[in-house]
Amino acid sequence: MNGHKTKYSLLLRACGIALALTITVPVHADTDGVTAGLWQAITGGKFDLNLRYRFEHVSDDLSPGGVPLRDANASTLRTTLAYTSGEFMHLSAMLEGEQVSRIFSGHFNEGTGRPSRYATVVDPDGTELNQGYLRFTGLPHSDLRIGRQVITYRDAPLHRFIGNVLWRQNWQTFDAISLSNTSLPNTRISYAWVWDVNRIFGESAPEPLSAFKGSSHFLNIQNTSFKHVSIELYAYLLDFDNAPRFSSQTYGLRLSGKYPAAPRLDLLYTAEYAGQWDFGNYPGNYNADYQLLEGGVAYRPGRLVDSLTIKADFERLSGDGTPNGAFVTILGTNHAFQGWADRFLVTPNDGIRDYYATAIIAVLGAKLMLAYHVLEADHTGYQYGKEFDVELSRKFGKHFTLGAKYADYNADANTTNVTRNSAQAADTTKAWVYCMLKF
Helix, strand or coil: CHHHHHHHHHHHHHHHHHHHHHHCCCHHHHHCHHHHHHHHHHHCCEEEEEEEEEEEEEEECCCHHHCCCECEEEEEEEEEEEEECCCECCEEEEEEEEEEEECCCCCCECCCCCCCCECECCCCCEEEEEEEEEEECCCCCEEEEEEEECCCCCCCCCCCCCCCCCCCCCCCEEEEEEEEECCCCCEEEEEEEEEEEECCCCCCCCCCCCEEEEEEEEEEEEECCCCCCEEEEEEEEECECCCHHHCEEEEEEEEEEEEEEECCEEEEEEEEEEEEEECCCCCCCCEEEEEEEEEEEEECCECCEEEEEEEEEEEEECECCCCCCECCCCCCCHHHCCCCCCCCCCCCCCCEEEEEEEEEEEECCEEEEEEEEEEECCCCCCEEEEEEEEEEEEEECCCEEEEEEEEEEEECCCHHHHHHCCHHHCCEEEEEEEEEEEC
16 A cells, blocks of 8 residues: 555655746746746646535434434535646646635534534545646547546546546545547547545545555446447456455446437437456455446427426346445445435445436526435345435526535335345435535
């Protein structure tokens, strides 16, 4: 583990020394073309400022040790300031600082392992380097990055396997070398070697909450050669020294697309399958699988309603009922799946069968999203519960967004659920109000 930390430490020091030497070059040296170009790249970049305030209320019926949890109220502000340099000899750099602060009042469990009587809201205070990488574009049709970065392969927020957990105030990032290439027609091939996963619990949390350390490999291939279907192949090999229980290898295929059935009506469809096995430091053997089937329609009536999308889904993450025998997506943006109440961030031993429907309506510049989940165990088929979710958001101009969101999970009181599960057998409701500024 120390070797991985040393690699990244040396990289940051080298970058810092290079920037320091460049900044101290005398002004008269700008007459030299190379120095002038380098100076222009450093000073000719752009700044980005993002602020997101959020109030989150959680009522949770969990009673750890027989003691009921108190309702949580979290009032937090996420601030990021980023600078992306210009390009010099196909090289550029990006630095982004992130700060999460409690403001006003409120009590909540930050989820970092410290004892608390309150329900959990994983938005700990802290100031961190969110991203810091060098980028090289000198290879044909390629983008090479080394350092701390966001890695995703699908549209936000639906990062099923690899994501930045963007709903939380402290984002997940990766210390990695990543390469994407588009040399083949209609094809993007992406690869990343990752040695640290910087998790949402913050640097001050104990390992492995703060970070997964090890050596992992991501391979993702996407092809859009066919008119009405996109193909995605992927292999994610995760090997964590400090969290061997989550070491795994996952291989999958996804087909998705839309078919124009009428001038303003599209048919939507997705099918996906993945298999998962033990890998690397995993203490034992297991295998599990994943399936997704989705069908829907997207209608653009115009006038007051810009668009209406309705989808029905079946998603299965298998589980055999034994500890650590379930299909797990530990690096995904799991808040976007199995309901926003976050009862299924880590797959229960009995697995998940999720039957759900979503409706998204864009009207008068606002977006309304409704979702309803019926959640069952894959092993023996008993019911976990049902959940209703709703979100309303609206953008005002280019820079400001305002939104509200609500999740209501109603647990099923059947004997098997109560006996085998704690979180999935307890009701919870969550409500959010948020606003964002981007410059």
